[in-house]
Amino acid sequence: MDYQIIDGADKMNIDEVVKLLKASYWANKRSKETIERSMRNSSCYGVYLNSEHKLVGFARVISDYATTYYLCDVIIDQEWQHRGLGTALVSYIESRPEYEGLRGLLLTRDALAFYEQFGYKVLDGRAMSNRP
Numbered sequence: 001m002d003y004q005i006i007d008g009a010d011k012m013n014i015d016e017v018v019k020l021l022k023a024s025y026w027a028n029k030r031s032k033e034t035i036e037r038s039m040r041n042s043s044c045y046g047v048y049l050n051s052e053h054k055l056v057g058f059a060r061v062i063s064d065y066a067t068t069y070y071l072c073d074v075i076i077d078q079e080w081q082h083r084g085l086g087t088a089l090v091s092y093i094e095s096r097p098e099y100e101g102l103r104g105l106l107l108t109r110d111a112l113a114f115y116e117q118f119g120y121k122v123l124d125g126r127a128m129s130n131r132p
Contacts, residue, residue, distance in 0.1 A: 001083060002050040005092045009044035016055040017046075020075050025109075027073060038073075045093055047076065047085045056080040057089050061099070069099050071106040086114065094118055 006012060018035055021027040027035070038060065047057030056077040063069035071093065076086045093099070106115060112122060 001085075003056075003085065003088075004048050004050060005089060006046040006048050006055070007043075009039040009042070012039075012044060012046050012055055012058070014039070017044075017058050020055070020058050020077060021073060023078065024073075024075050042072075043098075045089060047080075047089050049080070057085050059089055059093060061093060063099065063102065065098055065102070068103045068105060071104055074106075074111075087117070090115075090118055 014032065014036055017039065018032050021030060021035055030038075042060040042062050045059045045061070046055050048054070049056050057075065057080070059074040060072050061069050062072065071090070074086065074090065076089070094104070104120065106120060107127065108115060
């Protein structure tokens with residue numbers, strides 16, 4: 001499969017990102033404007049299929065670059081799942097020097113086993129949110 005990992009929101013088509021996130025359970029109600037703002041204030045990564053000429057994966061990272069980063073909005077188009085693209089995307093992010101030695105956090109309700117392969121563990125009774 002001929003793909004590349006894209007590094008930077010400025011290299012992505014916002015409409016393709018919106019389409020991906022609208023298919024998720026966690027971001028399907030976000031407006032395009034909110035998605036654009038979140039991208040401007042995050043480090044964004046994508047999976048681009050060269051043969052299809054389209055973005056089929058996306059992820060964002062929010063960080064202070066000193067102690068912690070938050071991995072969020074990780075998604076692969078359903079049509080392209082289970083082909084190693086999600087693993088490639090998260091592996092790329094995890095290998096970035098700017099996150100080396102930092103504590104990575106994420107929230108998920110259904111992909112625990114996927115993230116465990118990257119060393120993530122469930123924090124029992126410690127994760128909190130002030131909004132659902």
